[in-house]
Amino acid sequence: MSASSLDGLPSSMIPWSNRIRRAGRVTCDYALQHPPSEAVGIPLGFSLVELLVAIAVFALAIAVALAVYSGATRSYRTGEQQVLDQQNVRLGFDRLVSEVGMAGFNSNPDGDLTRPDEQIEGAWDTAITFRADLDSDRSPENTVPELALAPPHYRIVSIGNDEIVSYVLAKPQQQHSNSLALQLDADEPRSKIPRTIIVPGVSLVHDDPPYTLYRVTLRNTAGPLSVE
Numbered sequence: 001m002s003a004s005s006l007d008g009l010p011s012s013m014i015p016w017s018n019r020i021r022r023a024g025r026v027t028c029d030y031a032l033q034h035p036p037s038e039a040v041g042i043p044l045g046f047s048l049v050e051l052l053v054a055i056a057v058f059a060l061a062i063a064v065a066l067a068v069y070s071g072a073t074r075s076y077r078t079g080e081q082q083v084l085d086q087q088n089v090r091l092g093f094d095r096l097v098s099e100v101g102m103a104g105f106n107s108n109p110d111g112d113l114t115r116p117d118e119q120i121e122g123a124w125d126t127a128i129t130f131r132a133d134l135d136s137d138r139s140p141e142n143t144v145p146e147l148a149l150a151p152p153h154y155r156i157v158s159i160g161n162d163e164i165v166s167y168v169l170a171k172p173q174q175q176h177s178n179s180l181a182l183q184l185d186a187d188e189p190r191s192k193i194p195r196t197i198i199v200p201g202v203s204l205v206h207d208d209p210p211y212t213l214y215r216v217t218l219r220n221t222a223g224p225l226s227v228e
Helices: 016-033 048-100
Strands: 120-123 127-131 164-170 178-184 195-202 212-217
Touching: 048 127, 048 164, 048 212, 120 178, 127 178, 127 195, 164 178, 164 195
Parallel strands: none
Antiparallel strands: 120 127, 127 164, 164 212, 178 195
8 A cells, every 4th residue: 555545544544564654754854844953942053142251251260270370380489489598598697607606716826916816807786807717627728828928927827818707788789888997917928017908888787678698708819908
């Protein structure tokens, strides 16, 4: 029996095989005429407004993530720099305490009472200058240039110019005009004649912290010490 001859018959009189074929044809025709999106009332794709909202939300999330990352990185770098500064301060302070504790050590090895050298050449609120035989346990540093400093005025000299030490507080690039004025014998060889030594750019008044701690020594140069 053809499909056209079955159109006018009641469904109870149509064989099952023909019913299935007919139902399939009707379903296919309906699906072609009515896409799924239209059948449930959902438009195809996204609207312009939806795209703009999605982009805005995405951009906001990226901005928040970058802000959090930048803040965390800045905090880490700040903490790391503080740790480094603290370590540098501790090392500098430890060296200062160690060397100041040796001030005057072996400064008059031959007991010459005419020697003008002072164990502590000067002390201020923000600076101290002293001399000490800091290289007594190191060779050949303990003899060079010390051996050449003695004659003709001394039998023994144990402290070179690099062992006349000043610890001073100052600003970078010598922002302060204060200076230390020292009277000491730093000639090579020693002349027993104290001369004025100027250490410029120090902060003698502690009124504008923070400061940098500097360790200043004199140069070992032949002849009278010249101050630049």
